Amino acid sequence: MTNDRSVAASVGVPVPRKEGRDKVTGHAQYVDDIALPNMLYGATVRSRVPRGRTKKITFGAGIAWDEFVVVSAKDIPGKNIVALITDDQPCLADGVVNHPEEPILLLAHPDRHRLPMAVEAVLIEYEPLPAVFTMEESESHSQVIWGADNIFKAYLVEKGDIDGIWESADYIVEGEYRTGAQEQLYIENNGMVASFDAQQGITVWGSLQCPYYVHKALMTLCNLPADKVRVVQMETGGAFGGKEEYPSMIAAHAALLAIKSGRPVKIIYDRMEDMAATTKRHPSRTRHRTAVSKDGKILGGEIDFTIDGGAYSTLSSVVLSRGTIHAGGPYYWPNVRIRGKAVATSAPPHGAFRGFGAPQSLFALERHMDRIAKAVGLSSVEIRRRNFLKPGQTTTTEQTLHEPIDLDKLLDRALELSDYRAKRQRFAKENSIGATRKGMGIAAFLHGAGFTGSGERYLSSVVGVEGCADGSVRILVSSTEFGQGTKTVLCQIAAEALGLPYEQVGIAQADTSEVPNSGPTVASRTVMVVGKLVQSAALGIKQTLVGAGLLGKSYSPEEFRVACRNQVAAHGPFRSWAHYEAPNDVFWDDEKYRGEAYAAFAWAVYVAEVTIDLTTYSVSVDDFMALQEVGKVLHPVLARGQIAGGIAQGIGYTLYEKVIWQNGRMQNGQMTNYIMPTSSDLPPIRVFFEEIGNVHGAFGAKGIGELPMDGPAPAIVNAIEDALKMGFDSIPLLPEDIFEALTVDSEPPAGGGVR
């Protein structure tokens, strides 16, 4: 693939981040750093009730309203929807509100200090309508708030004959598990700048993951053709899924104000607005009923997975899909029935967040495996070992496992790296005395890379690589950098494919007027799917130069540079395009939810070591060992950083981050009362990789971004059970929850049972 006049490899080497220098010097340009001449600042007037009709809007006294630009639903030139999957969410509420903080009016003023008082001064009278705040209320249909039955989407996965299995079971183990909402808490709040010009149309610059999602939403909203809408991603200060769909809403708002005022408009949310109004991880409830043989083999099971989608459908159907498919984890289920359901409540829509449904259903499963182990009288290690998927077996969707993954070996190495056995023995002795209890917990799991099922086929991504006048090459993708290292890794792939040094490859800013739609930057798909396309587009550049007789089959970087320059000088800049083509042997049935759900899975075994202080009931994670198989590691520093960062978010999800709801509104929308881990709260996070490669990804890579979010919660809660000999089945698990369970006489926790 590379030429024989060897250039140092790029793949597998910790090259410096493409945009790293700008980031460490403070020169990187984020959306709030933009200042355009004549720019106005925008703000949003939001619903203060969970559900109701808006009766009357009054612009209160004491505000110079003639200085403000005011936009309502009546000012929308196109359709009043935020186009995504189902057209149910308005850009501005028009007569009816369906959740607290729903946008109703927009204001803009040249002085940003004038906005907060003006927002307060808009008085809206509501006729309240009944609202729904829990999944159970939604399921009861006592109030129908969405569609005919409050259900955004339901899936049924069936394999084998589950109804015939219960008679032959030695044990039937049941459990119910819950997870709470989680705020993405990127340190950069959401924001957009928009500018409108009758000739050029609308341009927005923003903090976002998916330029073409915003592009589609603005075309629909503004009734403009594709070439009159331009979306530019600025440096983005963290996203984690939280800037997947909501940026379309903010871009729409900034665009409407820009169109009405004829001036550029900047909208930057403050922290409280961002936390209260934008998306969070879906709360979930999972019920397991599992038939197990006396030697601990799973004979079959029913899994009922329900997520709370909030008031509009947004991405809930897709989150549900991933959660449903991951519900069986890395185990072999000869018979299974999984019902997945996303229901409506009167809260702001829940949305994308790293892991995307999988952390929820995998928390349930990995807690349930420990419950099964107890019922059968096996260890946490042995119950997993006896049920691990093996190559040649099928997953719950009847995808045959072709990868040569050896989960037994992965587990063995994880136990060794965490010193699991020796530590457990020691803790068992030490736990009888003193005011602390220590324990070890395991989670084994998998995460599918890329879009689910036929998703990649529908996305049909396109990638370009350009030969430039200076003899370098430049990658053209809409895939965005927001910390994970997209720009760096894609440049490594192109450099490796062309046998060029990393420095000779650049990447364009994600600007829809310049880059093709390489799909959204989500679903752990960028390195595997987009990377593979970058590799093939890069090779197209070489073929052009070789075909033109400018380059031999073997060349030095300098010869490539000269050839590329000559080609551009003669014919102008030249580009090579690669289009996604689904492998022919991949089968997926959208109706029956059966087949090859993912082109590849990443696999992991995590082990947590915890101490519970019996005086304060606080839990500290003392050590976190994370072992994973992720295909080829293209950049060891970035990959390790991704895993460690995901684990930190997972520890927060488990032990610290609790969204307090009241009437559908988040009450603790500040960093002072919604607590994420600080540098003092986290254990050593020790990251290890196995690399067995992957035929579908560039140079053998799989996706890794979401994987680390799946394991911490069950590993930690399993460790807490190991320490306290008392199980907990819902997260977040705060000291007060442990205090209550240990001190208050109560039933055994959460609906679990064993026959």
Next chain:
Amino acid sequence: MSRPAGNHGPCELSLIVNGEPKTLRVYPMERLLDTLRYQLGLTGAKEGCGEGECGSCSVLVNGELVNSCLIPVLQARDADIVTIEGLAAGTRLNDLQEAFLQLGGAQCGICTPGMILAASHLLRKKPNPTMEDIREGLSGNLCRCTGYIQIFEAVAEAARRRATT
């Protein structure tokens, strides 16, 4: 310059920013963060929370690490202020910047300016910090991307390089 609500009229104020003396007309109660970003165009200091929790607006005022979103600019009168823009010597990166770049201390980059200034403050006070000193010294600066591990490693590496050169 725009007038924050409930503020006194503008006044003249001198201060030193990244070694350069400046005289500005400011509202005395406006936040130092806004003066830096809006008047001086120094956008390296970021607003993450606006209430002193996240540390992404950290700057050094007379050598002390402060959250610039919490202090009125009046309090910085005649002060010597260092922002992230003042750390590199021309195009040459400061040793902490270099270590963050090499060892994965920066991911999305939004906390990075504040984090590097916090680290710089730490190393001035404790040139040979233990891991515990680093964890403690950076605990006022939140990072959602890294899990902090590679930030600790970058700070330790910068300290090591300083000790050996």
